[in-house]
Amino acid sequence: MxxxxxxxxxxxxxxxxxxxxxxxxxxxxxxxxxxxxxxxxxxxxxxxxxxxxxxxxxxxxLHLIETEVSERDVTRSEQKDAIAAAAAEFFPPGGATVLLDAGTTTTRIAAQIPTDRPLLVVTNSVPIAARLAAVPSVSLHLLGGRVRGVTQAAVGDQALSVLNTLRVDIAFIGTNALSVRHGLSTPDGEEAAVKRAMVRAANYVVVAADSTKVGREDFISFAPVTSVDTLITDPEISPADRGVLSEQGIEIICAGGAS
Structure with a gap:
């Protein structure tokens, strides 16, 4: 050749x-x-x-254009369902506090929330809030601010002012891209600011991202990979990516395959 x-x-x-x-x-x-x-x-x-x-x-x-939630929701849906099922194992005991970031995978995680224990859940996601509002075991706190139509997430100073006062047990974070060099990244500045505040507010950070996002870099970094405790992805992650992320002290869980 x-x-x-x-x-x-x-x-x-x-x-x-x-x-x-x-x-x-x-x-x-x-x-x-x-x-x-x-x-x-x-x-x-x-x-x-x-x-x-x-x-x-x-x-x-590497671009600034994001696809709509409806389009992203049907992309790699099987992998996202498996990731959400694995993430459900990380919900803490009753009485704990949970942050749920906006995103199609985190919305699936919200659907897996246990109903046998009381949990206080904070989210900036309109779809997640709508799903959890009727769950009796959940004390729901919806962050305010301007809602971005493309992600249906609340962003801006109002959301940041609340997040900067919080400390939660665990945060489930979504990301558009993840690399050792650029960390977790996303195209929008306001969205990045909220995600950054969520990571800082959490005692334990779980990132839920399918393997197509690993090794990619988007416009704005909102957290270094060293801030991640566990990455839940799918078995298609390359051995090279898995190795370099594990070297950063991240637990890698391949949902639907060997962990």
Whole structure:
């Protein structure tokens, strides 16, 4: 295979999968990791892919446009359901406090909330609040502020002023992207500020993110990976990504597969 043919094949694979590691590409095309890095450098310069720690993502992965909740909710729904089921094991005993971030995966986690114990739940998500409002065992606190239509999340100074006074037992956080270099990241500044405050408010942080978000980097970082206690993802996470995140002291749980 000529270099140009291999580079075209690499670009197609990265575009289809959303991310590919250097080691994975080297094995797929039977070349050295140094050759893959040179190929990625060519593709990055051409604006076809974006090099990230340990691999590459499509160039479109770094942008400011977010998809609507309805579209994201049906994307990788099987993986998100498995992640939510695994996250349910982390709900604390009765009398504890829980923060639920906005997001399609965290909304699934809210659906798994146990009803056999009293819990105080704080959220900035309109869909999560609507789901939990009728649950007798939940004392629900909905953060105020401007609601972003694209994520249906409350953002702004009103939400931040409350979060900055809180200390909770556990927070379930969603993220658009996650890498060692850039941490947890998202396209919107106001959303990032709320997520940052949520991470700071929690004694224990669980990030729920499917494997397509691992290794990606979005516009604004809201927390370093070292602030994460547990990452719940799916078995498609690459061994390289899993290894580098584990080295940061993060517990990795692959929902639906070996942990």
């Amino acid at each position: 000529y270099p140009e043919e291999r580079q075209q094949a690499i670009a197609s694979l990265v575009s289809a999968k959303g991310r590919a590691s250097v080691a994975e590409l080297a094995q797929a095309y039977n070349v050295t990791t140094e050759t893959v890095r040179r190929d990625l450098a060519v593709l990055d310069k051409a604006g076809i892919v974006r090099r990230v720690h340990g691999g590459a993502v499509p160039a479109r992965a």
